[in-house]
Amino acid sequence: MTPGSTSETRAPARRSRAGALALRLTGRLAGGVFVLWAVATLTFFAIRLIPGDPAQAVLGGPGSQASEEALAAARAEYGLDQPILVQYLLQLGRLATGDFGSSYSLRTEVAPLLLSQLSGTLLLAGLSLAIAWLLALLVATWTTRGTRAAEWVGSGLEIVGAGLPHFWLATLVILVFSVGLGWLPPISTPGPLGLVLPVLTLAVPLAGFLGQVMRESLLDALDSPYALSARARGESETGVRLVHALRHAALPGISLSGWAFGYLISGAVVVETIFARPGLGRTLLNAVTLRDVPVVIGVVMIVALTYILVTVLTDLLGRIVDPTARA
Amino acid sequence: MSALEVEAVADRLATHRSAGPRHRFGFGEILAALFLLFVLVAAIAPALLSPTDPLAIDPGDAFSPPSLAQIFGTDESGRNIYSRVVHGAASSLVIGVSATVIGLGLGVLLGVVAGLGGRVVDFGVNRLLEVLFALPGLLLALFLIVVIGPGVVTTTLAVGISTAPGYARIIRAQLIAVRSSAYVEAATVQGRGRWWILRRHLLPNTLAPLLALGTLGVGQAIVWASALSFLGLGAVPPSPEWGAMLAAGRTYLSSAWWMSVFPGLFIVLTAVCATVLGRGVQRRTRQR
Numbered sequence: 001m002t003p004g005s006t007s008e009t010r011a012p013a014r015r016s017r018a019g020a021l022a023l024r025l026t027g028r029l030a031g032g033v034f035v036l037w038a039v040a041t042l043t044f045f046a047i048r049l050i051p052g053d054p055a056q057a058v059l060g061g062p063g064s065q066a067s068e069e070a071l072a073a074a075r076a077e078y079g080l081d082q083p084i085l086v087q088y089l090l091q092l093g094r095l096a097t098g099d100f101g102s103s104y105s106l107r108t109e110v111a112p113l114l115l116s117q118l119s120g121t122l123l124l125a126g127l128s129l130a131i132a133w134l135l136a137l138l139v140a141t142w143t144t145r146g147t148r149a150a151e152w153v154g155s156g157l158e159i160v161g162a163g164l165p166h167f168w169l170a171t172l173v174i175l176v177f178s179v180g181l182g183w184l185p186p187i188s189t190p191g192p193l194g195l196v197l198p199v200l201t202l203a204v205p206l207a208g209f210l211g212q213v214m215r216e217s218l219l220d221a222l223d224s225p226y227a228l229s230a231r232a233r234g235e236s237e238t239g240v241r242l243v244h245a246l247r248h249a250a251l252p253g254i255s256l257s258g259w260a261f262g263y264l265i266s267g268a269v270v271v272e273t274i275f276a277r278p279g280l281g282r283t284l285l286n287a288v289t290l291r292d293v294p295v296v297i298g299v300v301m302i303v304a305l306t307y308i309l310v311t312v313l314t315d316l317l318g319r320i321v322d323p324t325a326r327a
Numbered sequence: 328m329s330a331l332e333v334e335a336v337a338d339r340l341a342t343h344r345s346a347g348p349r350h351r352f353g354f355g356e357i358l359a360a361l362f363l364l365f366v367l368v369a370a371i372a373p374a375l376l377s378p379t380d381p382l383a384i385d386p387g388d389a390f391s392p393p394s395l396a397q398i399f400g401t402d403e404s405g406r407n408i409y410s411r412v413v414h415g416a417a418s419s420l421v422i423g424v425s426a427t428v429i430g431l432g433l434g435v436l437l438g439v440v441a442g443l444g445g446r447v448v449d450f451g452v453n454r455l456l457e458v459l460f461a462l463p464g465l466l467l468a469l470f471l472i473v474v475i476g477p478g479v480v481t482t483t484l485a486v487g488i489s490t491a492p493g494y495a496r497i498i499r500a501q502l503i504a505v506r507s508s509a510y511v512e513a514a515t516v517q518g519r520g521r522w523w524i525l526r527r528h529l530l531p532n533t534l535a536p537l538l539a540l541g542t543l544g545v546g547q548a549i550v551w552a553s554a555l556s557f558l559g560l561g562a563v564p565p566s567p568e569w570g571a572m573l574a575a576g577r578t579y580l581s582s583a584w585w586m587s588v589f590p591g592l593f594i595v596l597t598a599v600c601a602t603v604l605g606r607g608v609q610r611r612t613r614q615r
Contacts, residue, residue: 031457038458046474163599165550167557167573168591171580175588179581186580262463269465270554274577285558288469289477296473304461 021319028315032308039304040095043297044088050291055080100298105290110298114280118302121272121279125264127195128202132260133253135207140214140249141241145222155215161208166270170201174274187276198275202267206260213256214249221245247321254318258311265303356607359600366597369416377413393585400585402575408585412593415567419594422483422561422568423549427541429487430548434494439533441495442502443525452495459492465554472560479568482561486551490544497540498533505532539609546601553594569594 055074059066066074075081079090094101100110136158143154177197178186184197221227222245230240268281276282280299287295369376384406393400399408441452462470468485475481505511506529514524553570555561562568569590576586 034454035458035461038454039461042458043470046470049474159602160595160599163546163550163595163602165554165591165594165598167554167570168587168595171573171577171587171591174580175584179584258460259463262460262466265466266464269469270558273558284466284469288473288560291473293473296470300462300466300470303463303466307461307463 021316025312025316028312032312035308036301036304037092039300040092041088043300044091047293047297048084050293095297095301100301101294103287103292103295105287105292106295110294113295114283114298114302117278117280117283120277121265121268121281124195124198124202124268124271124277124279125261127199128206128264128267129257129260131199131203132206132210135203136210136214136253137246137250139207140211140218141246144215144218155212158208158211158215161204162212163208164205166201166205166267167274169204170197170271170274173197173200194275194277198271198277201271201274202264205267206263209263210253210256210260213252217252218245218249221248224248251318251321254314254321257314257317258307261307261310353607355603359603359607362596362600363604366416366420366593369413370420371417373414373417377407377410379407379410392583399589400583402572402579402583402586408572408589411567411572412569412590415569415572415590416593418479418562418566418568419549419553419570419597420545422479422486422552423545423597426483426486426490426548426552427544429484430490430544431494431537431541433488433491435498435534435537437491437495438498438502441499442506442533443529449499452499456492456495459489462489464489465551468551468555469560472555477560479562482552482555485555486548489551490548494540494544497536501536502529502533505529508532535612536609539605539612541605542601542608543605546598546605549601550594550598 053071055071056066059070059074079087082090098111100114102109103113106113139154139157143150145151174186174197177184185194186197187194218241222241224245227240227244230244231237235243265281268279269285270281271277272279272282273285280302283295284299286292287299365376385401388401397407397409399412401407402411437452437456441449444452459467467489468482471485471488472481475484508528511524511528514528519527549569552561553568553573556563556568556570557574559574562571572590573587573594576583576590579586
């Protein structure tokens with residue numbers, strides 16, 4: 001076989017691989033658009049179940065004692081006098097153009113409000129995800145197939161870590177690092193120092209979950225034929241772990257990233273509230289308490305959109321890391 | 328809200344590796360069972376474990392740190408925290424168990440319908456699950472609270488409904504695995520009817536992990552429900568619910584740490600023990 005013929009046979013294979021990837025990406029994105037539409041529909045009709053006049057809610061709830069004219073004006077402005085189907089289509093059109101309406105309680109446009117809160121939450125979630133991965137990798141690679149005691153300590157740390165609820169862990173770290181030692185502020189200040197406790201609170205439980213999964217797949221990988229052949233080639237046990245097994249062990253962790261994202265967003269609601277840190281989570285909780293419907297719908301749509309993007313990205317990333325999925 | 332799916336992933340990997348038979352209960356499992364027994368007794372007959380009234384106030388004895396007489400200390404009104412934690416077990420446990428029953432019930436329904444209903448139904452249920460998964464964790468629960476209004480019943484419903492998609496996906500996967508197994512194929516070849524196979528093979532083997540899933544789920548549900556109480560959307564402070572107690576203690580964090588630490592400790596221990604015990608059950612049901 002000449003080198004020329006090899007490259008000829010390889011080229012179409014590569015093209016079809018790119019084609020398959022593009023096809024899959026298109027499929028996933030189409031699915032994502034469907035999910036967004038369904039979420040918008042679901043929220044629209046579920047919100048109708050709230051008792052009371054929506055026009056009244058626009059003007060500040062039943063306590064506002066809005067005049068009949070003001071109510072009529074609000075109905076006309078928000079299209080509330082239209083048939084429900086027309087209202088639904090209007091709402092879809094508005095959401096599609098990124099117009100989430102204005103907040104009942106804050107009297108500002110929802111879209112710019114949420115955009116300004118989004119970056120803080122993404123920073124918090126992103127940092128926590130990175131730290132959680134690091135912690136999980138460290139504990140899993142150090143203690144898996146170590147001594148009996150190391151194994152016991154490692155999996156014990158993971159179970160307890162995963163069992164720690166954010167609200168209690170936050171309380172504990174404030175008690176230890178702010179009240180007790182006085183090292184860090186109990187309220188999240190804008191600087192990097194203010195990020196330490198919130199990130200720690202979010203990262204430790206997530207690391208517990210990721211670590212449990214990684215330990216199992218690491219055990220799998222260490223028993224695999226390729227680990228055996230690497231050992232037979234004379235590679236050190238550390239080398240086998242870091243180069244061969246870890247890549248395998250990271251896979252289930254990567255496929256859990258969509259779940260991890262949701263977990264971090266839920267955690268952000270609690271953590272941002274406790275540490276008085278501005279962000280999407282705290283905005284959502286305030287909106288839920290005040291029944292500020294446009295803000296709630298806005299957060300729901302943004303989180304759903306981000307969740308879809310994260311799952312599509314992790315799907316692609318999984319394909320890159322896992323050679324067997326590339327074909 | 329599907330930490331259970333993470334468990335499921337870990338469990339699948341462990342099955343795949345097929346660890347050697349372990350029939351004896353481990354030390355950790357016995358400890359976990361003992362603690363859960365304590366919580367159960369506290370929920371059914373709190374007076375047995377704590378004769379003092381959880382609501383009795385004693386302003387002269389407010390903010391007492393833990394001592395031999397009051398091992399968990401007292402709160403801002405001089406109420407005994409140990410007694411409140413013991414008496415709070417009932418509401419936390421009832422909320423957790425009810426939410427799990429709701430979640431598991433809906434999950435089994437959706438999972439079985441998807442697994443048995445043919446391609447079109449399966450497609451529909453899967454899309455529905457995808458939509459629900461796009462509202463991750465607390466988000467679906469918070470949205471339900473906006474619609475129905477806050478309170479203990481809503482919290483329970485919200486936690487139940489938001490855990491359902493996770494259960495549904497596990498049950499569906501299990502059903503499909505059983506359906507394509509060799510023994511079901513053998514029964515089909517033998518000419519057994521659909522109902523016979525369903526009754527004898529599909530349902531028993533699909534529902535076998537329910538006990539383990541439920542045990543794991545109750546721990547998670549208690550954590551989520553107390554998170555909602557902590558955020559002020561579930562049980563409200565005067566009632567001795569663990570999440571609500573923790574929320575009340577937050578105000579006095581710098582002066583009375585025991586008000587926050589002990590109720591939280593019970594939430595964590597319950598969740599961890601349920602996980603340990605649930606896994607033990609999981610291993611045992613798998614072996615059969």
